[in-house]
Structures are given as structure tokens and as C-alpha cells.
Amino acid sequence: MLVLFRKTPVIGALLAQVVALPVVAVITAPLSTSVERLPLIAIALVLQGLVAAGITRLLRLPRWWLLIAFLFPLAMGSVLLIGNLPAWPFGLVFLVLALVFSNTTRGRVPLYLTNAETASVLKDLMRDRAASRVLDLGCGLGGVVRALDGEGRRARGVENAPAVYLAARLLSLFTGKGEIRRGDLWKTDVSQEDVVYAFLSPAPMAALWQKLSAEMKPGSLFVSNSFAVPDVDPDEIWELSDARKTRLFLYPIGKAEGEADGEADGAADRPA
Ligand SMILES: C[S@@+](CC[C@H](N)C(=O)[O-])C[C@H]1O[C@@H](n2cnc3c(N)ncnc32)[C@H](O)[C@@H]1O
Structure with missing residues (x-):
């Protein structure tokens, strides 16, 4: 039950x-x-x-x-x-809520956003790895995509909540940063990405890892904000110094079991 x-x-x-x-x-x-x-x-x-x-x-x-x-x-x-x-304000509120949260009961992933400090750490991470392609699965309003796009980096996001997608798409068009696509993260091609980022919920993590570990290219990296993949040791856990003490779980793709760097027993502060 x-x-x-x-x-x-x-x-x-x-x-x-x-x-x-x-x-x-x-x-x-x-x-x-x-x-x-x-x-x-x-x-x-x-x-x-x-x-x-x-x-x-x-x-x-x-x-x-x-x-x-x-x-x-x-x-x-x-x-x-x-x-x-009058009935119309209730109808309007219902419509807006449905367009923003219609996917939440199915996917159990609500909308909350990555903060600027985390986006900046992700940018440093991409610079350090000389990574040029990044995909945000469930990109929300596209803040991470816009923050990471540029300086030779190509950032894309996929989002399935209609109103959220529309807002992200417009922001991306107005700023000229990033590419936002409306779609289901489960059906998104991840094979060309150097880094895949997700900030979802505990619910989809096991299935998401199955998809990413099978489809991402060797040498690429999956970064999960706040939610670890169950029963899989991350290579590193970065604990940031922002107000919510964000934790980033880093999972390299194609690393054999036992090859992990051994830092994941405890959280490592983000490397300077
Ligand atoms: C917690 S928010 C994170 C937003 C953004 N990645 C960020 O970090 O600022 C998760 C987002 O994933 C979206 N989402 C949930 N399930 C999805 C799916 N199956 N396909 C695409 N987007 C999805 C939600 O609509 C929501 O906007």
C-alpha cells in the first residue's frame, strides 16, 4: 500500500x-x-x-x-x-498549474531550480575537463543551460512541462544562449554529451542511471544535483558552500567497478 x-x-x-x-x-x-x-x-x-x-x-x-x-x-x-x-480565475489558475506541474504526478519530479553558485561550479568543472557539450535533463527554466553555454561550450536542455518549456525557450531565444527542446528526458539522445546534468528527485535515479550508463559515451560524466544513484558509488561527491549546502554526485561513464577514486566515502569539498 x-x-x-x-x-x-x-x-x-x-x-x-x-x-x-x-x-x-x-x-x-x-x-x-x-x-x-x-x-x-x-x-x-x-x-x-x-x-x-x-x-x-x-x-x-x-x-x-x-x-x-x-x-x-x-x-x-x-x-x-x-x-x-466568478469561476474564471479558478479556471485560469488551474490551467497555469496544469501547464507547469502536469508532469509532476507522473514523473514525481517537481520544479525547483539550481542556484547560481552551483551553475558556476558546473562551469568550472566543464572548463577543467575541457568538456564542450552538456545536456540538462529536465532543464526547468533553463538557467543551467544559459549559464553553461558559450566560450566554446554547447549547452542544451530538455523539458516536458509545457509552460516551463515555453519560458525556458523564450529566455534562451532572448539571451541567445543554449538550446531548449520540448521532450521527455527518457527519450533524449545522450550519446554525444561530455557532461549530462540532472536535478530531479530520488524517484527516477535508478532508472536514469540504467539509461545513462548504457547510452553515454565512455569518458563522459553524469552529474546529479542532490540525489545519488542508489547502490552505485559516485566517483566524487562535491559539497558546495552555498546556503543549501548543495551536493553534487559525480559518476564517470565507462569506469570499471573498483576503479573509483575512493573519495566518495565522505563528501569532498569542491576542488578549488
Ligand atoms: C527540479 S527541476 C530542475 C530544473 C533545472 N534542471 C535546474 O536545475 O534548475 C526538474 C525539472 O525536470 C522536469 N522533468 C521532470 N520529468 C521530466 C521528463 N520526463 N522529461 C523532461 N523533463 C522532465 C520538470 O518539469 C522540472 O522542470
Whole structure:
């Protein structure tokens, strides 16, 4: 059952709200005679959010679902209480969210972005390796692609969320930096890249490594931001000095087992 919730967290989130309803009803029932209607509704909505968030935790959903579970009843309650609002703003918000996050429930990779310090470290890494081609799998708004493109380097990104792709493509066109393609990272050709970069989530890492280790050329490098490949020792782990203490996991392609440089037992600071 937990596997189902891990695969499709939205089912766990809905279940949490359904289970929380009777619990909140039982807790708030005795208050109905002594507390005014509006404060009572507010108490019930906050309780509903708290209980649902607690249940999503028990179901081991990723942390951001706690926030969603807590805010959802408050948002629904506010909308119902405010009354006769026009429907179109909700439709518009839904459309924008769908265009940005439509791939998240399937791929379990939300949108968050690589910071400038990490992009700068990646640029140094490419310079040190004299690497000229880099691909960002799931490039988001394309910040890494634009940061790495130029000075003889060709940077490309692939992105499948429609609105995110459009924004990345436009930014790339306006700045003249990088190439952004709309597509599925799983179907993307990685065979010509010197470096492949990904900042995804723990969910796809095992399958992603299978693809990359089979398709990337020997001597190339896979760099994963924050998420290690399960059961595969990285050659190096770089811990950056940015605010979020970003960790970069470096996996050389075509290195035989046991040939690793042996730094991966602990995190190495990024080489100066
Ligand atoms: C965490 S963001 C990272 C964005 C960017 N690489 C960065 O580091 O700033 C992951 C991105 O991968 C995209 N993504 C998830 N699954 C994908 C897939 N199967 N194909 C292409 N893009 C995907 C998401 O839409 C999201 O924009």
C-alpha cells in the first residue's frame, strides 16, 4: 500500500483528507453549541489541515505534501465562505498549474531550480575537463543551460512541462544562449554529451542511471544535483558552500567497478 502512495502520492493525499473528516467532526462536535459559526468553521479547517498533514506523514508522502494537506482545506473553506466569486480565475489558475506541474504526478519530479553558485561550479568543472557539450535533463527554466553555454561550450536542455518549456525557450531565444527542446528526458539522445546534468528527485535515479550508463559515451560524466544513484558509488561527491549546502554526485561513464577514486566515502569539498 505504501508503495502505491509513493508512486501516486495524490491518492494518499486524498485518503488523508477523507480520513481526517470524521476525526475533525468528532473533535469539533462538542464545540458547536458554545462557539460561533465562523470561528467554529475556522477551527475545523485548521484541524482538518493538521490531521490530514499528520496522516500524509504516516503514509510517508514526500514533505511538500504536508504543506499541501494543511493548506488544501483552508483554501477550499475560504473559497466556499467567500461565496459568489466568478469561476474564471479558478479556471485560469488551474490551467497555469496544469501547464507547469502536469508532469509532476507522473514523473514525481517537481520544479525547483539550481542556484547560481552551483551553475558556476558546473562551469568550472566543464572548463577543467575541457568538456564542450552538456545536456540538462529536465532543464526547468533553463538557467543551467544559459549559464553553461558559450566560450566554446554547447549547452542544451530538455523539458516536458509545457509552460516551463515555453519560458525556458523564450529566455534562451532572448539571451541567445543554449538550446531548449520540448521532450521527455527518457527519450533524449545522450550519446554525444561530455557532461549530462540532472536535478530531479530520488524517484527516477535508478532508472536514469540504467539509461545513462548504457547510452553515454565512455569518458563522459553524469552529474546529479542532490540525489545519488542508489547502490552505485559516485566517483566524487562535491559539497558546495552555498546556503543549501548543495551536493553534487559525480559518476564517470565507462569506469570499471573498483576503479573509483575512493573519495566518495565522505563528501569532498569542491576542488578549488
Ligand atoms: C527540479 S527541476 C530542475 C530544473 C533545472 N534542471 C535546474 O536545475 O534548475 C526538474 C525539472 O525536470 C522536469 N522533468 C521532470 N520529468 C521530466 C521528463 N520526463 N522529461 C523532461 N523533463 C522532465 C520538470 O518539469 C522540472 O522542470
